[in-house]
Every structure is written in structure tokens, then in C-alpha cells.
Amino acid sequence: MEVKDKKWVLEQARKHKVSFFRLWFVDILGFLKSFSIPLEELEVALEEGAGFDGSSIEGFSRIEESDMMAMPDPSTFCIIPQVRDQFGGVARMFCDILHTDGTQYEEDPRYVLKRTLKRAAELGYTFYVGPELEYFYFKSSQIPPQGLDDGGYFDLVPQDLASDFRRETVFALKKMGIEVECSHHEVAPSQHEIDLRYTDALSMADSTMTCRLVVKEIALKNNIYATFMPKPVYGICGNGMHTHQSLFKGGANVFFDPDDEHHLSEIAKRYIAGLLRHVREFALVSNQWVNSYKRLVPGFEAPVYLSWALRNRSDLVRVPSYKPGKEEATRVELRSPDPACNPYLAYATMLAAGLEGIEKEYDFVPPVKENVYEMSDEERQRRGIKSLPENLWEAIKIAEKSEWLKKALGKPLFYKLIENKKMEWERYRSHVTSYELEEYLPRL
Secondary structure, three states: OOOOOHHHHHHHHHHHEEEEEEEEOOOOOOOOOEEEEEEHHHHHHHOOOOEEEEEHOOOOOOOHOOEEEEOOOOOHHEEEEEEOOOOOEEEEEEEEEOOOOEEOOOOOOHHHHHHHHHHHOOOOOOEEEEEEEEEEEOOOOOOOOOEEEOOOOOOOOOOOOOOOHHHHHHHHHHHOOOOOEEEEEEEOEEEEEEOOOEHHHHHHHHHHHHHHHHHHHHHHHOOOEEEOOOOOOOOOOOOOOEEEEEEEEEEOOOOOOOOOOOOEHHHHHHHHHHHHHHHHHHHHHHHHOHHHHHHOOOOOOOEEEEEEOOOOOOOOOHHHHHHHHOHHHHOEEEEOOOOOOOHHHHHHHHHHHHHHHHHOOOOOOOOOOOHHHHHHOOOOOHOOEEEEEOHHHHHHHHHHOOHHHHHHHHHHHEEHHHHHHHHHHHHHHHHOHHHHHHHHHHOO
């Protein structure tokens, strides 16, 4: 297997005549940040890191301690397709963020995920993730948004006018080494989905960030606009990021048990119990925007209630049916996250919740066979089925009280996230919306 180290990066850069390098990292909200260096600075950057001002990055250092270092991860080296000029090609690498003395910056979201993966590795596990990224194509970013088609789930031409844009996106991702399992038109008009083939969680977080950028850039290239906003249009389905996850030990999927009636091991059952126990606490991470909670309402294929089931898509956690000979495909699907989250923190908190269930041997609850949406409030209450937070403020208050989440994220990042989200809620709470004007101005 090819070793992708510093020497390999330098060889690839010269071989492909790359002259410009984009160094990528994310802030606490999951926005991609980048600065560039020329080929002449590459070797030094790989050895020592490249300096930047962290005071202007959301959640990073204060002005009095603003100097930070971005250390490129050689394993993420990738030539960006179709970006080449008279000066040569362009490549990118994701970076880990360090203090100027070379120590790890603990509020770097990529580090939070790596720290959680290390915890799993100490138990012998490798964490695999496969997200389904939903998004909309609109004619532009103008308000109100205008879709490109009236197509529906899996529709092909002529209703699905954007199939060429999806295909171009998939080919670009493949050139960057990102495997796509499938892509298709989603349920709502002008809504689309790209499913990334499962891989280890750190690589997948990097790929998730790359995919979001590629989708948007190819849309702009074709004079349209793509958005991962959770609920951009009232009255139709919003954008989710259903996240398939599994744990492997060696080459074996530890979620699989051939003797269990559901083919689920005790480890898988306790992992599910961990997700159900802590999902309300990490909703602030997996669904971090005011708009996220406009999607999480009954009737639009988005989960609301804390239950799990086999096959049933109305539940928060779904276990896809087992196919004989496909033991490695046994997995758990969490359906609440949306694609506007920070994937590093989202994958980290999902894993941390599952590991908590395994290590503390949480009690396993049986799957729900009925449609939870059709139950009465009394029936759900009798069966102990709770619900996700109804809005961002409720999510903030639940997260703020969670010692588990504080430990999972690390105290400094935890407090900065809470502070940031409170500011967002205050802006939203005091804003007069078009709905209020249309509803009340003519009558009051």
C-alpha cells in the first residue's frame, strides 16, 4: 500500500506540475477555511506548518493570542480537477491546527474527531461512516428560491433537469478520490442526493467538506445555485444527512451477529442505546441552525421521536435489512443530522454516544414496529418515547446541561459553541420575519 507521507506529497507535486497548494481547515461551525502557498513553500509547510491569524476564525483564538499554525495532513493531498492555468495545477490538503509552539490546538474540530477515534481505537474499534447528502438546486441565490424542476423521488428526465449537474459532480469527486455509492433526485422538487461510499470517519469528514464545496462550485459554474440549507422551502421536505455508521474490529463488523433475530450484536444494540440516550444532547451539533428545526417536524420524512426500527423510515434510528452474505454492510442509520452541520463534530458526537452505550452497557430497548407518528401523545408517553428539541433554544438548553457533551467536545470548544448559538438565537428571536408582517400587519 502506497505511503502518503511528506516525501510522497513532494514527489506528486513535481510529477503533476502542481504549483499552488490550498491548505484547508474548518471553524467550529463547519465552514471551510483556506489559504494558499506556492510550491516553493511546500516543503517547509510540511515540516513546520504554515502560520495564519486565528483571531478572525470563528471559535479560534483571541486577538491577543492570534498566531496559529496549520499543519498539512499528507494523506489528504489531492489535485483539484479542472483548476489549472499557465502557472500549473492546484492541489489541496486538509490541516490540523497547532499552537505556535507545535502543541495541538484542542478546539480544532478535526482534532476533536481524531481524539474520539483514538478512544475507539483503544477499545479495538475502527469507526466507519457513510452519509447521504441532500441539497437543492435553485436558479439563483435570490429570495424566494426558484427550483429547476418538478421532479420527485428517483425521477429521471424530463422532470429531473439537473441530472447532468449531478453527474458532473460525481465525476469531479471521483477524480479527487472520493467514492460515490449513488446519486439521484430526491422527494422534493429540485432536491437531490449524493451518497458517499462508507469509509473511516476522519476521511469521511474531509470528504463531506469536499463534497459540499464541489456541489456548490459546479452549480455556480453552470449558472445555478446549490444549497444544503436544512429547510429552504416551506411545505416540502428539507435536506437531511442520514448517517450510516458501523464499528469494525480487524476485518470483522462487530455490529453483526448471525444468531440474533435482527442480526445485531450486543455491541450494536448498546451503540443504538447510546445514540438514543444522547441524541437530544448532541442535537446542537448535528442540527446547529435555527433553520434546522424547521425540517424536524412531523410529515416531511424527518425524524422527530426517539425510537429505532428495522426498515421503518419514520424512526430516528433505522437498521437496514440484513442481506445474506453481506455481514459487513450491517449498520446503524441515524436520520436526524442535516448536511449543514460540522461533520467533524457530528461524527465525533455520534461515535462518543455509541461508545458510551457500549462501555456503560446501556439497556437495550426493543424496536418499534408501529408508525410512531400515528401514535397518540399518551401512547408515546406511556412507552417512554421522547422527542428531539423543537427549536434551537431548546437544543441549547439541553446541551448546556450535558456533562457528557462537554466531555465529548472538550470544555473550551463546548463553551464557545454554546456562546455562538446563544448569539444566533438572540438574533433570530428579535428579528421580525416576513411571516409576522404578512400575518399581523394587516390585522393589528
